[in-house]
Amino acid sequence: MRALVTARSEPHRVLDDDGTAEPYRMQLSIDDRVALEAALDAAEEVVAVGVGGDDARACVRSALERGADRGIHVRFDPIESIAGEKFATALARVAARESPDAVFVGESSSFSGPEIAGLAAARLDWPSVTRVTELGAENLDADAADPDAIDDRTSDTDLAVQRKLAIGRQEVVVASLPVVIGVDAGFADPDRASMDTVIAGRRAEIESNDLADLVPGETRFSMSIGGATVEHVTPNERWGRGRPPRTGTVEERIYRMLGRGEGETRSAGERIDAPPEDAADRVVEFLRANELL
Template sequence: MRAVVTARPEPHRVVDDDGNADPYRWQLSIDDRVALEAAHQVADEVTAVGVGGETAEDCVRSALERGADRGVHVSFDPVERTAGEKFATVLARVTARESPDALFVGQSSSFSGSEIAGLAAERLGWPSATRATELGPEHLDVPVEVSEDELAVQRKLAIGRQEAVAVALPAVVGVDAGFANPTRAPLDTVIAGRRASIETVELTDVAPGESRFSMSVGAATVEHVRPNERWGRGRPPRTGTVEERIYRMLGRGTGRTRSAGERIEAPPEEAAQRVVAFLRENELL
């Protein structure tokens, strides 16, 4: 079985016994370390994928030092932290190129949020199982029959509740932080990881439409702001109390009368009739 696992950075700060704190430094996310442990449990070959600048490359290196077989770094100079949906898109495209049997994502990582597993699965068109606490039929609390192209997953539902499912491969697995405690790799594995080469791929080769600026911008919405035609293109009224002026600037009358901004507690038909009557009364219909 071949697997891809995320290698994302998160800030880490060490405070000594005297209360002195070292500056923040970036390291491989704890949750992605857990995901790497999960991938090693069921996969024969594991590829770590990092997206971003030098910190992402360092995280890929850390994954290699922890036993990952290959490392892929999608390189670009980020302006800010990468938006979750952008990260998921790039991750899905790299995963599709690698053609693994499963993609493992640290479910609770603070970087890019916990939605990455679901977004990546949507873009790949793969099934997903989130909050996984055990993998493989031999580790599950209840027996589950799986075929050669399925993976047995035990996943958390709520406090004290879990379920066991068989997920068709290829699939995306969101690994719960409680899956395992990350362990230190043997010294020979660390040395091999430091000597291993990392495949570097430019962002434009993976996502031609993206740039270092667009990667920091998620789903954008555009709001069209129009001047208030009823009150002189938004110029504030000069007469009346403060409350009356606010109501007039919002186009809601004087504050003493009914307005289009109030809630109508009535059945739909009656509410519609009252709205039409109000519009006609104010010569708006």
């Protein structure tokens, strides 16, 4: 079996020997470490895929140091975190080119749920199985299914998987290859690799692909906003955001930025210097004049 596995970053905080916490730094996510363990158990060749900037490339390198055979970096300079649907699109493009038997995606409720696995499967038109806790008929729990019966029903183009339904409940399904597998965070406790594996991973070449070449039409901006469409941008001239007012005296400009202007610039931030009854009458008059009452 050939497998792709996601290599995404998340912030980690490390404690010094004296207990002092260092600043957060981006490293390969725990979820994808678990997915890598699952891929290494099931596949003869594992390819780690990272999407983004230097953090993504570092995560691919980390996956290579943990036993992945190859690394692919989809390169671009992200503005902020990548939208899940956009990551799934880039992952699907790599999978379509590499033609693996399975794509492994780490998932947990705290970092990334099953949406990336499902979205990637939809773009590839492959089946998907999420919250997977075991792979292969020989590893299934006897309480969940009869391993011998499952083994008799599977072929070289099928994969038996056990998945979590709820607390204390599991089910077994047989998925046809190729398949996208969402690996539950409880699948395994990632082990440290041997020194030989780490050295080989540090020496391995990482294949780099520009985002525009792999996913035409996507930009560093669109990768962050997801499916949103921006038609026009209007600067906010209040509270100091956007372009400041260009007309009037300094005092008038400051008042307009604070929402306390006169005439057409009147707003909810305006103060009425009058006795309470007169102030109330003026508010009612304003609401009626603007058809708000």
